[in-house]
Amino acid sequence: MKKVALFMDGWKRYFTYAWPLGFMQKIKETRADVNLYIFNSNGNWNRDDGYSYGEYNIYNLPELTDFDGIIISVNNIKYPEVTAELLDRIRKSGVPAISLETAFDGLHFVGIDNYDAMYDMTRHMIEKHGAKKVWYLAGPKDNYEAQERCRAFRDCMDEYGLTVDDENVLFGDFGFNDGVTGFEELLRAHGHTCIKHEKDGPDYGGPAEVYGEITSGSFADSAPNAETSNNDEMDDRRLEEREIVKKILPDAIICANDNLAVGVCNRAEALGLSVPKDFKVTGFDNFDKAAYYTPRITTVSRIREKIGAAAAEIMLNIWAGNNPDTSSYIDYNCIFTESCGCGADAMLNGRQYLKNYIMGVVEREEIDESTLDFTHLLSKCGDYSGLYPCVQTAYSQAGCKKCVMVVDRSLVEMGGAGSTLSAAYDEDVFAVKGYPQRMQIVYKQGVADDGDDTYHSMFPLLDDEAGGNIFLFAPFHFGEKAVGFCCVENGYYLMDKQLWSTVMSEVNVAMINLFNKWRLEQINQELTAISIKDPLTQIYNREGMRQIAAKAFDKAAGQGRALLIMFADMDKLKYINDTYGHEYGDKAIRSAARAIAGGGGISSIPVRYGGDEFVSISIYDETESPEERKTAILEKAREIAAQEKLPFALEFSIGYVITAPDGDKTLEEYVREADHSMYQEKIQRRVSR
Numbered sequence: 001m002k003k004v005a006l007f008m009d010g011w012k013r014y015f016t017y018a019w020p021l022g023f024m025q026k027i028k029e030t031r032a033d034v035n036l037y038i039f040n041s042n043g044n045w046n047r048d049d050g051y052s053y054g055e056y057n058i059y060n061l062p063e064l065t066d067f068d069g070i071i072i073s074v075n076n077i078k079y080p081e082v083t084a085e086l087l088d089r090i091r092k093s094g095v096p097a098i099s100l101e102t103a104f105d106g107l108h109f110v111g112i113d114n115y116d117a118m119y120d121m122t123r124h125m126i127e128k129h130g131a132k133k134v135w136y137l138a139g140p141k142d143n144y145e146a147q148e149r150c151r152a153f154r155d156c157m158d159e160y161g162l163t164v165d166d167e168n169v170l171f172g173d174f175g176f177n178d179g180v181t182g183f184e185e186l187l188r189a190h191g192h193t194c195i196k197h198e199k200d201g202p203d204y205g206g207p208a209e210v211y212g213e214i215t216s217g218s219f220a221d222s223a224p225n226a227e228t229s230n231n232d233e234m235d236d237r238r239l240e241e242r243e244i245v246k247k248i249l250p251d252a253i254i255c256a257n258d259n260l261a262v263g264v265c266n267r268a269e270a271l272g273l274s275v276p277k278d279f280k281v282t283g284f285d286n287f288d289k290a291a292y293y294t295p296r297i298t299t300v301s302r303i304r305e306k307i308g309a310a311a312a313e314i315m316l317n318i319w320a321g322n323n324p325d326t327s328s329y330i331d332y333n334c335i336f337t338e339s340c341g342c343g344a345d346a347m348l349n350g351r352q353y354l355k356n357y358i359m360g361v362v363e364r365e366e367i368d369e370s371t372l373d374f375t376h377l378l379s380k381c382g383d384y385s386g387l388y389p390c391v392q393t394a395y396s397q398a399g400c401k402k403c404v405m406v407v408d409r410s411l412v413e414m415g416g417a418g419s420t421l422s423a424a425y426d427e428d429v430f431a432v433k434g435y436p437q438r439m440q441i442v443y444k445q446g447v448a449d450d451g452d453d454t455y456h457s458m459f460p461l462l463d464d465e466a467g468g469n470i471f472l473f474a475p476f477h478f479g480e481k482a483v484g485f486c487c488v489e490n491g492y493y494l495m496d497k498q499l500w501s502t503v504m505s506e507v508n509v510a511m512i513n514l515f516n517k518w519r520l521e522q523i524n525q526e527l528t529a530i531s532i533k534d535p536l537t538q539i540y541n542r543e544g545m546r547q548i549a550a551k552a553f554d555k556a557a558g559q560g561r562a563l564l565i566m567f568a569d570m571d572k573l574k575y576i577n578d579t580y581g582h583e584y585g586d587k588a589i590r591s592a593a594r595a596i597a598g599g600g601g602i603s604s605i606p607v608r609y610g611g612d613e614f615v616s617i618s619i620y621d622e623t624e625s626p627e628e629r630k631t632a633i634l635e636k637a638r639e640i641a642a643q644e645k646l647p648f649a650l651e652f653s654i655g656y657v658i659t660a661p662d663g664d665k666t667l668e669e670y671v672r673e674a675d676h677s678m679y680q681e682k683i684q685r686r687v688s689r
Helices: 018-029 049-060 080-093 114-127 144-159 176-189 231-248 258-270 304-319 350-379 384-397 409-413 492-496 500-532 542-558 573-580 582-599 626-644 667-688
Strands: 002-009 034-041 069-073 097-100 108-111 134-139 169-171 252-255 280-282 299-301 327-329 333-335 403-408 439-445 470-478 481-489 563-570 605-608 613-619 652-658
Touching: 002 018, 002 049, 018 034, 018 069, 018 304, 034 049, 049 080, 049 470, 049 481, 069 080, 069 304, 097 304, 108 304, 114 134, 114 144, 114 252, 114 280, 114 299, 114 333, 134 144, 134 176, 134 258, 144 169, 169 176, 176 252, 176 258, 252 258, 258 280, 304 327, 350 384, 350 500, 384 403, 384 439, 384 500, 403 409, 409 439, 470 492, 470 500, 481 500, 492 500, 500 542, 542 563, 542 605, 542 613, 542 667, 563 582, 563 626, 563 667, 573 582, 582 605, 582 613, 582 626, 613 667, 626 652, 652 667
Parallel strands: 002 034, 002 069, 034 470, 069 097, 097 108, 108 327, 134 169, 134 252, 252 280
Antiparallel strands: 299 333, 403 439, 403 481, 470 481, 563 613, 563 652, 605 613
């Protein structure tokens, strides 16, 4: 069985389902034994660079030499270095590779000929419509398709002897709003400065105070304003403004895609202009919004599934030992229609489109309800062990055959003994690039259980004996920090309904929330520990005794058990400070605390009660007399003094008391009794000397 890896990045969270769909259709037609492994990211929609890099890290998961073929669709990747690193790994792997829609050295290319298609579009505008003054909205400057289309536009204009000044070409992005703002910017670049878009600031534009702010609606159709002193004068000014705009308009605006074209037309209408009467507009890609917009957008059409199918055909030829062409171009079709003045080439079924739209809205509402339920379910998960099966349930309901979730072992250890994390959150705990060996399988469904939860590699864990399956991968990450990944098999519903990125985003948010909740708990615990611990000795202070020892006292009383409370006063602390200095005084106090903690027994609660006063509270063991416990503390003190090479003896006066479980005395009262007992011993020791 052959394995093919597909690396792809969505466009603003849009999953390009056409690539795997076309690829697998061809594979099934030829009955080839092939599985497709998709490593999908959504790195270009979020404005946080850390998040984007966390998405792109999924490309570092697979070992490329495990595959028989590689396909990439990287036109949307926001960072050139991410693309460069992936290409470098592919070339070094020696695995045959195909790039979709973008040409790279050493890789086969599949797509349309963007250059020829835009050249045909530009030539049509010049020859058919006599366009001489043309503006061009080019899309992203570093995008391969945008570059090829812009190059074709310039070359075609040059062939016909038409000048293309830099102010006639504007780079930006591929979105609708880029068409709106791009049109306004081109107008300003050609001398018109009073266009003001509704999202612009008060200082935007030029002499807006002369003609009034243009924010929405058309000049001709603006309703009278009762608060305006002279409505007729305002209407005249707007008509004058429209005529000024018309004088600087080009014959045509050619756009690198349909989103831009629709944005231009929409803004033109708001300014009281008419397409194609006042100027003509063209797009590219034949999106639905172009086909059903008024006017219908002149565009370039290609069937994206054919690109995936062509990639499969090339891969099959390579495996068969053939030598396919390095470039494979699928057909494109220029659709010349209303926005360039050619009229509708065919009557569109508007009622069918509306029906599909309505049903799409209904389906979207159902999906949104399901997503809301899923998000609510995730929010109820108190820890990660409850989160993973919740996620798997959602995948099962979406028809996924297999599900495997892998996370950094640090998340597994959270809250358990030996955790590698602390409330301070060491930034180096999680990897920034790649997935380290400490990854652990935390959930698997539909996968053979061999008893080993250590993640070694995706094979044979994520594999099938028969081909024709798609394995879909996505990352778990906290910003740029890699915390794991998820894989499902045959998630067709998630891909087709554009749910994959939504589900993964919700899961990531839930994982981050659980992590932050754990961190807050740890911080609170550490803050509590700080408040009840003596900073010099790191044993409990008097507040700690009130909180910790008081609970032990009440619990012992409830169980009918007595406590042994010992009160120790370190001898000669003033002498030590005066003779050897306060540094040795502090060292003596720390050593005394160790003696109280070590000699008081494993279950004892050691307390620094005052400057040189200590308390030890433990369950009273009738098999051991209190005097034996005193001796253990004193022996521990001598042992520590020898270890620390103290130039003085470490001695105590110790008193004690045994509590009565059925008595009515408080812990503080017993401590005072033990203190009194200690004082009596100190007096006796002085008398005996």
